[in-house]
Amino acid sequence: MAHEPVIETHRLTKHYGKREAVRELSLMVERQRITGFLGRNGAGKSTTLKMLLGMIRPTAGTGRVMGYDIADPAQSVAIRRRIAYVGEDKGLYGYMTVGELICFTRSFYPDWRPDIEARLLKEYQLPPGRKVRALSKGMRTKLALLLALARRPELIMLDEPSEGLDPVSIDELLQTLREARDAGTSVFFSSHQLSEVEQVAERVLMIDRGQLVMNVLLNDLHKHYRHITVEFAGHTPVPAFNLAGVARTRVMGRQARVLASSHVEDIVAYAHSLGAAVQVTPVNLRDVFLDLVKEAP
Amino acid sequence: MLWYKMWRESGVRFTISAAALLWMCAMVVLLQRRVRAHADEPISYAHYIWSAVYKANVLDLFVLLVIVLGLGGLLQERAQGTAGFTLSLPVSRWRLTAVRAAMGCLQVAILALLPALLIPLLSPVVGETYSFAPAFQFSVLWADAGMVIFAMALFFSVVLPGAYSAAIASVAALLAYSILADLPPLARYPALDLIETMHGAQLLASRREVSLAALLAPLPWLALGLYALVALCLVGAAGAIMAGKDFP
Numbered sequence: 001m002a003h004e005p006v007i008e009t010h011r012l013t014k015h016y017g018k019r020e021a022v023r024e025l026s027l028m029v030e031r032q033r034i035t036g037f038l039g040r041n042g043a044g045k046s047t048t049l050k051m052l053l054g055m056i057r058p059t060a061g062t063g064r065v066m067g068y069d070i071a072d073p074a075q076s077v078a079i080r081r082r083i084a085y086v087g088e089d090k091g092l093y094g095y096m097t098v099g100e101l102i103c104f105t106r107s108f109y110p111d112w113r114p115d116i117e118a119r120l121l122k123e124y125q126l127p128p129g130r131k132v133r134a135l136s137k138g139m140r141t142k143l144a145l146l147l148a149l150a151r152r153p154e155l156i157m158l159d160e161p162s163e164g165l166d167p168v169s170i171d172e173l174l175q176t177l178r179e180a181r182d183a184g185t186s187v188f189f190s191s192h193q194l195s196e197v198e199q200v201a202e203r204v205l206m207i208d209r210g211q212l213v214m215n216v217l218l219n220d221l222h223k224h225y226r227h228i229t230v231e232f233a234g235h236t237p238v239p240a241f242n243l244a245g246v247a248r249t250r251v252m253g254r255q256a257r258v259l260a261s262s263h264v265e266d267i268v269a270y271a272h273s274l275g276a277a278v279q280v281t282p283v284n285l286r287d288v289f290l291d292l293v294k295e296a297p
Numbered sequence: 298m299l300w301y302k303m304w305r306e307s308g309v310r311f312t313i314s315a316a317a318l319l320w321m322c323a324m325v326v327l328l329q330r331r332v333r334a335h336a337d338e339p340i341s342y343a344h345y346i347w348s349a350v351y352k353a354n355v356l357d358l359f360v361l362l363v364i365v366l367g368l369g370g371l372l373q374e375r376a377q378g379t380a381g382f383t384l385s386l387p388v389s390r391w392r393l394t395a396v397r398a399a400m401g402c403l404q405v406a407i408l409a410l411l412p413a414l415l416i417p418l419l420s421p422v423v424g425e426t427y428s429f430a431p432a433f434q435f436s437v438l439w440a441d442a443g444m445v446i447f448a449m450a451l452f453f454s455v456v457l458p459g460a461y462s463a464a465i466a467s468v469a470a471l472l473a474y475s476i477l478a479d480l481p482p483l484a485r486y487p488a489l490d491l492i493e494t495m496h497g498a499q500l501l502a503s504r505r506e507v508s509l510a511a512l513l514a515p516l517p518w519l520a521l522g523l524y525a526l527v528a529l530c531l532v533g534a535a536g537a538i539m540a541g542k543d544f545p
Binding site for chain 1: 298305374377378380381382385386389540543544545
């Protein structure tokens with residue numbers, strides 16, 4: 001089934017002076033899917049999310065969320081009316097109580113769902129009378145999720161949602177994201193926690209130094225991606241693996257380590273034709289991530 | 298509900314400001330006998346109130362309190378980590394600035410009105426009278442000129458990061474402006490002197506008739522209109538800068 005896009009960017013770029021935080025990023029996030037946005041710290045994930053929300057103006061390129069232009073201030077307001085965002089720092093007004101903050105946030109959204117609010121308030125065990133500043137980080141994350149989900153947004157964007165949470169809270173968070181997706185909400189979340197992404201995401205976008213380095217369905221990754229280790233004997237020069245399906249090649253001495261996204265048989269046949277010993281192993285997200293974003297030795 | 302947020306963010310500052318202003322005014326009234334007794338020349342109660350409240354100590358306090366009210370905003374929120382939440386709300390940055398400015402101007406107007414309410418009510422306690430009419434006239438001057446000072450502090454709070462830089466810049470700008478306004482080319486236009494306008498020296502000589510016309514006629518409307526325009530321009534500039542700012 002083809003999923004229509006809720007987010008699309010085309011050559012989206014952000015410069016801070018001479019530093020390129022995001023470089024010609026073209027990506028697509030599909031409706032009613034959980035999409036993980038992976039990258040190292042400082043890779044450009046938060047900058048991308050903030051550009052999509054209108055907090056940061058792109059230097060170049062275009063972007064659309066739910067069909068609205070992210071660079072147009074009026075359309076940006078329309079985007080924020082239809083989507084929800086949970087920021088990395090979960091910064092909420094500490095001087096308000098939980099109840100006051102819910103009441104305040106509710107006033108901006110005519111489609112607020114009191115039934116969801118009541119359910120999540122009970123489920124998350126949030127005390128309405130307690131000041132937000134007195135909540136633990138885990139409770140603040142839950143409150144931020146309640147504020148985001150109580151109006152059943154079409155899209156929810158989360159920036160490092162599990163940052164600072166204990167394992168139980170992380171598990172509950174991932175469950176909440178699954179439930180949101182099942183209820184029809186598209187989920188786009190950034191993270192550098194590979195295991196979490198692997199648990200919950202259907203598609204993974206990987207960004208490194210401001211550029212998209214991978215866009216794959218997690219099922220496809222498990223099904224098609226392989227590591228091919230090619231060992232050359234004697235003094236035969238190690239060739240360049242400029243073949244279809246080769247995502248990345250690392251050469252270490254007489255050994256070439258190839259990350260293949262497809263055409264594994266062709267690559268193996270090529271290696272055999274050179275008289276090399278070949279070993280093919282399945283990969284997981286962590287292997288691919290390290291292969292794609294780790295500095296070359 | 299943006300009003301509610303702006304009120305919650307500035308409410309404590311406003312309440313403390315109001316209490317400080319009322320306390321200062323009350324002290325001026327209650328200590329009038331002692332202070333006037335030590336004056337070089339005998340002065341009337343009305344003149345004493347003018348020199349202690351509208352020309353000197355209380356006015357200085359009012360100016361500082363207004364600057365404090367102008368602090369805050371999204372740059373401060375960024376430092377506190379709440380800017381992301383505010384900016385994710387479906388409201389434009391123009392609206393955020395406008396509501397903040399409107400709340401601030403309302404608070405400035407209320408602060409300006411406090412001496413006009415307290416002094417006439419408290420004066421009989423010390424056996425004096427002070428009518429509401431002149432007190433109200435001074436309030437109009439303070440409210441209008443106070444809005445310029447508030448708008449200036451708001452402008453600096455949008456331009457300068459840091460909790461206190463906007464306050465320091467506002468005080469420095471006011472001092473620089475006062476020096477400039479005293480220089481010969483500008484001294485010819487007393488309407489341009491903000492602090493002199495707030496002193497309202499010309500109101501001391503105005504007749505005390507009880508009518509709206511007599512109440513409003515002595516006020517320097519041209520200067521007040523000019524100040525309102527300047528305040529509006531400063532808020533507009535703050536809004537424009539805020540609208541184009543990045544919040545990484």
